[in-house]
Amino acid sequence: MRCHLWCKGLVLFLFVFCLVSGELLAPERRILLEFKTSVFDPSGILSSWDLSKNPNHCSWHGVSCNSRSQVISINIAGGGCCEGNFTPSCSPSSKLLPFYGFGFRRRACSRGKLVGYLSPLIGKLTELRVLSLAFNDIGGEIPLELWGLEKLEQLDLEGNSFTAKLPDEIVGLRNLRVLNLGFNALEGEIPGSLSKFVDLEVLNLAENKLKGSIPDYFGSFYYLKGLHLSNNQLNGPILDFFGSNCRYLEHLDLSGNFLVGHIPGSLGNCRQLRTLVLFSNMLDGVIPNELGQLHKLEVLDVARNNLSGFIPTELGDCVRLSILVLSNLFDPFLSGQNSNEELSFRLPHSNTDEYNSFQGSIPMGITTLPKLKVLWALRTNLEGKLPSNWGGCENLEIINLAQNHFVGGVFGVFNGCKKLSHLDLSLNRLTGELDKQLRVPCMTLFDISGNLMSGSIPRFNYCACPGILSSSFELLQPHDLPSAYLSFFTCKTRLETILPFQGLKAVLIHNFGGNNFSGSLPWLPIAPARLVKQIEYAFLAGGNNLTGSFPESLFVNCNKLHGMIANVSNNRLSGHIPSRIGAICRSLKFLDVSKNQIEGVVPQSFRDLKSLVLLDLSGNKLRGLVPKGLNQLKNLKHLSLGSNNLSGAIPSSFGRFCSLVSVRTFIKFNSCTIR
Numbered sequence: 001m002r003c004h005l006w007c008k009g010l011v012l013f014l015f016v017f018c019l020v021s022g023e024l025l026a027p028e029r030r031i032l033l034e035f036k037t038s039v040f041d042p043s044g045i046l047s048s049w050d051l052s053k054n055p056n057h058c059s060w061h062g063v064s065c066n067s068r069s070q071v072i073s074i075n076i077a078g079g080g081c082c083e084g085n086f087t088p089s090c091s092p093s094s095k096l097l098p099f100y101g102f103g104f105r106r107r108a109c110s111r112g113k114l115v116g117y118l119s120p121l122i123g124k125l126t127e128l129r130v131l132s133l134a135f136n137d138i139g140g141e142i143p144l145e146l147w148g149l150e151k152l153e154q155l156d157l158e159g160n161s162f163t164a165k166l167p168d169e170i171v172g173l174r175n176l177r178v179l180n181l182g183f184n185a186l187e188g189e190i191p192g193s194l195s196k197f198v199d200l201e202v203l204n205l206a207e208n209k210l211k212g213s214i215p216d217y218f219g220s221f222y223y224l225k226g227l228h229l230s231n232n233q234l235n236g237p238i239l240d241f242f243g244s245n246c247r248y249l250e251h252l253d254l255s256g257n258f259l260v261g262h263i264p265g266s267l268g269n270c271r272q273l274r275t276l277v278l279f280s281n282m283l284d285g286v287i288p289n290e291l292g293q294l295h296k297l298e299v300l301d302v303a304r305n306n307l308s309g310f311i312p313t314e315l316g317d318c319v320r321l322s323i324l325v326l327s328n329l330f331d332p333f334l335s336g337q338n339s340n341e342e343l344s345f346r347l348p349h350s351n352t353d354e355y356n357s358f359q360g361s362i363p364m365g366i367t368t369l370p371k372l373k374v375l376w377a378l379r380t381n382l383e384g385k386l387p388s389n390w391g392g393c394e395n396l397e398i399i400n401l402a403q404n405h406f407v408g409g410v411f412g413v414f415n416g417c418k419k420l421s422h423l424d425l426s427l428n429r430l431t432g433e434l435d436k437q438l439r440v441p442c443m444t445l446f447d448i449s450g451n452l453m454s455g456s457i458p459r460f461n462y463c464a465c466p467g468i469l470s471s472s473f474e475l476l477q478p479h480d481l482p483s484a485y486l487s488f489f490t491c492k493t494r495l496e497t498i499l500p501f502q503g504l505k506a507v508l509i510h511n512f513g514g515n516n517f518s519g520s521l522p523w524l525p526i527a528p529a530r531l532v533k534q535i536e537y538a539f540l541a542g543g544n545n546l547t548g549s550f551p552e553s554l555f556v557n558c559n560k561l562h563g564m565i566a567n568v569s570n571n572r573l574s575g576h577i578p579s580r581i582g583a584i585c586r587s588l589k590f591l592d593v594s595k596n597q598i599e600g601v602v603p604q605s606f607r608d609l610k611s612l613v614l615l616d617l618s619g620n621k622l623r624g625l626v627p628k629g630l631n632q633l634k635n636l637k638h639l640s641l642g643s644n645n646l647s648g649a650i651p652s653s654f655g656r657f658c659s660l661v662s663v664r665t666f667i668k669f670n671s672c673t674i675r
Contacts, residue, residue, distance in 0.1 A: 028071050029057045031121045038119040039138065043112020045076060070127040078113040078136035078159070113137045118157075120145040128152055134180070135159035142181075148172040156180040158204060166191050175199065182206040182228060190215050197221070204228040206253065214238070214254075219245050226251040230277070231333055237261035238283075246270035253277040255301070256333050263302070265290040274320075275299040275481055279328060282306060292317040299481050303328035303376070306355040316365020322395070322482045324366065326377040327356050330492040357381040361406075364389050371395055374485055378424065379403035386410065386430060393417040398489055400424040402447065410448070411435045419466050422489070426450050426511065436460050440510060441527035445493060449513040449540070456519035457512055457541065465527045511540040513567065520548030521568065524557060531560035538565035542592065549575030550598055558585035563611060565590035576600035577617075582608030594640065595619035602627050602641070614638040626650055 029051065036046050048054060048061045058065035064073035114136040122131065123145025129152060139161035146155070147170045155173070158180045165188035166181075176197045182204040189212035190205065197203075200221050210232040218227065219241030225248050234257040242252070243266025250272050259281040267276065268290025275298060276291070283305040291300070292314025300318070303325045315321065361384040362377065368391030376398065383405035390396065396417045402424045409432030414420060420439065424447040433455030440446045442465035494507045510525055524539055539554075550573045558564045564587050573596040578584070582605025589611050598620040606615070607629030613636065622644040628651045630636070 028125060029055075031119070031124055032057055032060065032063065032071070032074075034121050035119045039114040039116035039136075041112075041114055043079075045078075045112055045114060064130075066127060071125050072127050073130035073132075074122075074125075074128070075130060075132040076114065076136070077132060077134045079111055118143055118146070122146060123148055125149070126151070130154045130156075132156035133160065137161055139163065142166075151175060154178040154180075157184065159183045161185060163187065165189075166193070168193055170194075170196060173197065177223075178202045180204040181208070184208055186210060188212075192217065195220065199223055201248075202226040205232065206230040208232055210234060212236075214259075216241055218242070221245075223248055225249060225272075228253045229257065230254065231256035233257065234259060238264055238278075240264045240266045243267050243269040247272070249273055251275045254281065256280045258282055260284070262286075263288055263291075263307075267291065268293040270294065271296065273297055277301045278305070279303040279325065280305075280331070280333065284308070286310070287312055287315070289314045291315060294318055295320065297321055298371075299323040299485070301325040301328075301485075303356065304331075304354050308357055308359070310360045311358055311362060311366070313363040313365050316363055316369065319369065320371055321366075321369050322371045322373040323485045324372065324375050324377075325485070326358065327354050327380045328376060329354055329378065330489075330496065332488070354379060360384060362387050362401075367391065373482060374398040374489065376400045376489065377404075382406065386413065386425070386428070388413050390414065390417060394419065396420055397486060398422040400489075401428070402426040404428055406430060409433070410438070412437070414438060421445070421466070422493070423447070434458055439465075440525050441530070442466065443510070444490065444507070445509045445511075447509065447511040448515065449511045451515055453512075453515040453517060455517065457517050457522050457525070457546075459522050460525050462527060465529050506534055507536050507538070509538045509540070511538070512544065513540045514543040517541070517544040517546060519546065521546055521551050521554055521573070523553050526557070531557050533560070533562050535561050536563040536565075536589075537561050538567075538590075540565075540567045542567045542569040542571070544571055546571040546573060548573065550577060550593065550596075552578040552580070552584070555581060555585040555588070558587055561587050563587050563589045567592040569594040569596070569616065571596050573598060577603055579603045579605060581605055585609070587611055589635075590614045592616040593620070597621060599623070601625070602646070604629070606630060607632055609633065610635070612636050616640040618642045618644065620644055622646060624648075 032049060036049050046061065054060065057063060058069050062074055062076035063071060066072050114133070116138060117140040118138055120143035123143060128149055131152060132154065134156050135158065137160060141164040142157065142162050144167060147167055150172045152173055153175050154177060156178060162181065162184040163186065166186060168191050170193045177199055178201060179197065180202065183206065186208040188210065190210055192215065195217035198220065201223050202225060204226070206228040207230065212234065213236035214229065214234060216239065222245055227249070228251070230253045236259065238254065238259055238261065243264055246269060249270045251274060253275065255277045261283065262285035263278065263283055265288035268288065271294065273294050274296055277299065279301045284307065286309035287302060287307060289312045292312060295318060297318045298320050300321060301323065311326070358380050361382055364387065367387045368389060370391065373395050374397065378400045379402070381404065382401065385408040386406040390413070393416055397419050398421065400422070406428040408430065410425065410430060411432055412435050414423065415435060415437040418439065421444045423443060424445060426447040427450040430451040430453060432453065434453065434457065436458035438460060439462045440460045441462045497509070508526065508530060526537060546568065554566065555578065564585060567590070569592045573593065575598065577598060577600065581603055586609065588609050590613055592614065594616045600622065601624035602617065602622055604627045606627055610633065612633050615636065616638070618640040623646065625648040626641065626646055
């Protein structure tokens with residue numbers, strides 16, 4: 001009897017408990033459903049949020065609960081945040097910020113985006129610890145109710161469309177560790193209300209419209225590991241407080257603002273610092289010697305400022321440094337687009353806001369850093385002998401020292417750099433010959449143009465080549481800033497070239513133009529492993545003293561490529577244009593052999609070059625008739641046959657040549673007539 005009464009009591013208790021619990025949890029379900037109704041969900045990301053199909057809200061997509069079924073986490077990152085999806089295309093309209101999405105690894109990611117506004121009822125989820133709605137399209141103001149959540153530890157709204165100002169008063173968020181509001185449209189100054197977040201570890205306000213100076217109280221964030229304020233409208237100096245309380249600071253990104261004054265030497269006290277990104281400001285003075293104390297530093301970017309003085313030898317003590325950017329003519333905050341229609345043997349060097357001007361050369365301690373991957377220091381007024389000691393250079397992939405005043409030779413300097421894929425030494429005063437041991441056939445870009453080099457263009461020796469860093473960002477990982485820089489420079493080099501590359505193919509450029517090279521033309525200096533349909537290749541050797549017959553061997557591997565560009569203008573080449581050029585090089589897009597001594601007739605097979613964009617045969621000794629069928633080349637935009645000995649009538653079909661943009665000096669110095 002007693003047992004029977006006890007069992008009945010237990011059943012009644014459980015019934016009442018479940019009834020009360022259900023009533024307590026019903027508001028949380030309603031809050032989640034209210035949020036669902038406040039957004040447009042074209043991809044069905046929240047399709048599991050349906051009481052008729054699944055009343056257990058704790059099992060809904062992106063929702064996590066505690067043992068009492070109270071919501072503690074909402075994590076619904078939109079499309080574009082996943083490592084697998086983070087593949088910004090190498091196109092003029094794409095964002096190419098090297099740090100985009102850096103530092104935040106996304107484990108939960110959707111294939112679409114939520115569109116709408118954030119319901120203020122979220123502020124009633126009193127046990128909420130994580131709210132992550134990154135990379136969606138949620139806009140409007142951030143509800144004030146959100147700032148009252150007492151237990152919230154992570155607020156991650158990166159990559160949305162939130163507007164208005166941050167609140168001047170905040171009553172909650174006492175346990176906040178991560179505040180990630182980057183890539184929105186927030187306005188105004190950074191308010192003093194954020195000073196209460198004393199346990200903050202990550203603060204990301206990058207890519208907004210914030211103004212004013214960097215608050216002093218940032219120096220009181222003792223546990224801060226990452227501070228990202230890039231691409232705002234912040235002004236004033238970088239104060240010394242950054243170096244007074246930075247025991248845990250690993251990432252500091254202040255790029256793309258209007259900061260003035262010197263780089264504080266006190267930053268050398270931030271011994272855990274791994275990335276220091278200060279490009280695109282108005283900083284002056286020198287690079288502080290104290291930065292050499294940052295033995296864990298991996299990335300240092302001070303480009304696009306007004307720095308001067310010598311590059312400190314102490315940077316050679318940054319033994320983990322892999323990326324060093326001292327200048328950059330590519331604006332990381334603008335999409336790359338080139339409107340220049342002129343096509344020449346040189347790669348373009350855009351005139352953008354780069355005012356860094358250093359003294360002397362690059363210290364040997366830097367060139368021998370064991371983990372160095374990227375050294376980018378073009379047009380920085382560096383002078384003296386080109387550094388010859390690059391240590392083991394086993395990790396070195398990109399060197400750009402173009403547009404400086406270096407002298408000396410390159411013979412034997414870079415032979416041991418087996419991973420070197422990008423070497424730009426153009427527009428210096430380098431002399432001597434090229435070493436055939438230089439691994440040019442494996443390089444994505446080799447540019448020695450605009451120097452005083454002599455001798456022949458050798459037939460380079462090489463072994464196996466490393467993989468190609470694709471211009472389509474295939475190797476880009478958003479949380480890996482060194483890899484992002486590699487992809488950024490590879491892609492921007494491709495975008496800024498005036499050569500007619502198209503699509504997302506990988507691009508190889510070997511530029512020997514504007515020197516004193518002599519002798520005959522070599523075989524193409526490209527490794528067999530690079531002869532694939534995913535490659536577009538440019539061989540540029542115009543403006544030298546090359547002699548001998550125009551070789552058919554230059555084109556024998558052309559059909560293995562997706563596209564080929566050849567510029568051998570302004571030399572002393574003779575002989576005939578290969579009669580079979582239309583058959584052996586169908587992927588030819590650009591051929592400039594102007595201002596040579598080439599004889600014979602214009603081959604009829606030119607009409608088979610369906611990919612041809614530019615053809616310049618001017619300034620030679622060509623004779624005979626203008627070939628018929630050139631009007632069938634639908635992609636041809638630039639045609640120049642002037643200053644030859646051509647005769648006969650211009651084909652009447654040229655009147656239907658709709659694709660041409662320019663026909664330069666077509667009749668001049670020929671004997672052609674117009675029908």
